[in-house]
Amino acid sequence: MSEKVRVGFYALTSCYGCQLQMAMMDEILHLLDKAEIECWFMVERNSDEDREVDIAFIEGSVSTQEEIELVKKIREKARIVIAVGSCAVHGGVQSWDKDKEFNELWKTVYGDAHVKFEPKMAEPVEKYIKVDYKLYGCPPEKKDFLYALGTLLIGSWPEDIDYPVCVECRLRGNPCILIEKGEPCLGPITTAGCDARCPSYGIACIGCRGAVRDVAWFDSLALEFKKKGLTKEEILERMKIFNAYNPKLEEMVSKIFEEGE
């Protein structure tokens, strides 16, 4: 590739953890020969949201009217749009309680304070624009970022991760805490890629990488949790932390409880 690839990194409502994760990588220096950073306020002072780019990375959930306009603009100016992190991909942890009354949530967080923007419920980027590739996680893994970028740089298309955390948990030789201790581990329904980080420390996965595509069997796992004594509410609460926008979750979990014993 002779011409440099134009890259942009844009932040919506988020904790900036994703950007920080990417910006801190030593490998990013290798990129400078290959890429032109058109917009990335964290690392490049001369950034401009209005420039055209080949690859746009978007972090954060869409949480204001302005952000709706921004993502639409990015989509128009970018050839490839990559949603980065749980907020952008699944709406993030801030969507956990999305089914509650918005005003009530707003009050809980901000009280009576006045803000300059028009707020709305946090939503995934995909709700407004087409997303071409997703980097899962809260924050995402450096290696996923490098893989996606590296693959695009050689003119190929990166593979989506379509298998659950359990696979990596097994490859690492961990004991299974769901079987052994009855911990409500979300590994079986969660997108792999973190090398089963939490179960490797004996901690149950809370699903920060989001449900794995169309192969997250919320129902089967809910049944297993039910057998271990969890209530429907507890199960929904846990599965929704990072999956509140999943269209199938509620229905699949409810099914288990309707069927009775």
Next chain:
Amino acid sequence: MYINGVIELRYVKLPKENTYEFLERLKEWGVLYAPVKISEKFYDFREIDDVRKIEFKYNRTIMPPKKFFFLPKEKIFEFSISKAEYNEAIENVEPFIVFGVHACDIFGLKIMDTIYLDELPDKYYKVRREKGIIIGISCVPDEHCFCNLRETDFADNGFDLFLHELPDGWLVRVGTPTGHRIVDKNIKLFEEVTTQDVCEFREFENKKNQMFKYHEDWGNLRYLLEMEMEHPMWDEQSELCLACGNCNLTCPTCRCYEVQDIPNLDGDTGARIRRWDSCQLRSHGLVAGNHNFRPTKKSRFMNRYLCKNSYNEKLGISYCVGCGRCTYFCPAEISFVENLRTILGLKDDSCPPEVAEEMPKRGFAYSSSMGGEE
């Protein structure tokens, strides 16, 4: 010791009091791995520093011993696109010993050999297999073991040494020239086998046989599986399945892997890696054009049952060696054995009136018509 190239089995006794000394000396032959307790209930083969941590009475390891030869994840080569070349990444493998392998797992390795030494020779597997010393150990079944039904409960070969438990030590069978060398080099630790030891060995084996949960004939299992593709068990049980892959990833004879190219940021070089795969995962049946020849969870669930119960022609046994891992390590508590017994008609609710309408025309390993609605 050699008669026309055949190694004569030799029997010696390792008295109990010499066990740890023997294990310590094994380290002279390479890195020693053996089963240890890794959590409240689970065991795994790990590198051994203190030989007293070795578990002689474990039920099963969460990772099968194939992990030493067919690595869970490995780099297979590095490539450069501009130079149009690739370099195999075979590392220099040092000799190592896997101590404490149960009979079922020895058969598991023999099955892996028929694939990765014979059928589809794999240098990464071969180089490790050549450097690995296998020492078997006798065991007794728990409720999940069914090696007796798979005829894999006693290994005649496939080990360098095999230790059979005696009340006061071990009856050691020597299986290879390496095994002979290990014994000869430590001959002072061994004694001759006595008539009493032979009696004890026989008694152990008889007792083991009686301890299995099931004593029944599974001879017609493959026929029945082919004819019972429509059995309600498939729907009911695959409904419970999490598609987590644990059953395949703990199985001593699953041999599928997935490869991925990981390019570097220079837009030129990179590496190809592979990792164990599972046919319970969506991508296993995915082919060009986004077509998936196992599009549903049910079809993927069935695939494992059919694959594991097919026949390894070379060894004359099924691909499943009856170790019980796929049940023991299934987070959804699905019992492979009980499901097979349903198909076999060994459980009450096992005989629905209707037989599969469409009989498979070829062996079930090729059946692409299994399916259901997603």
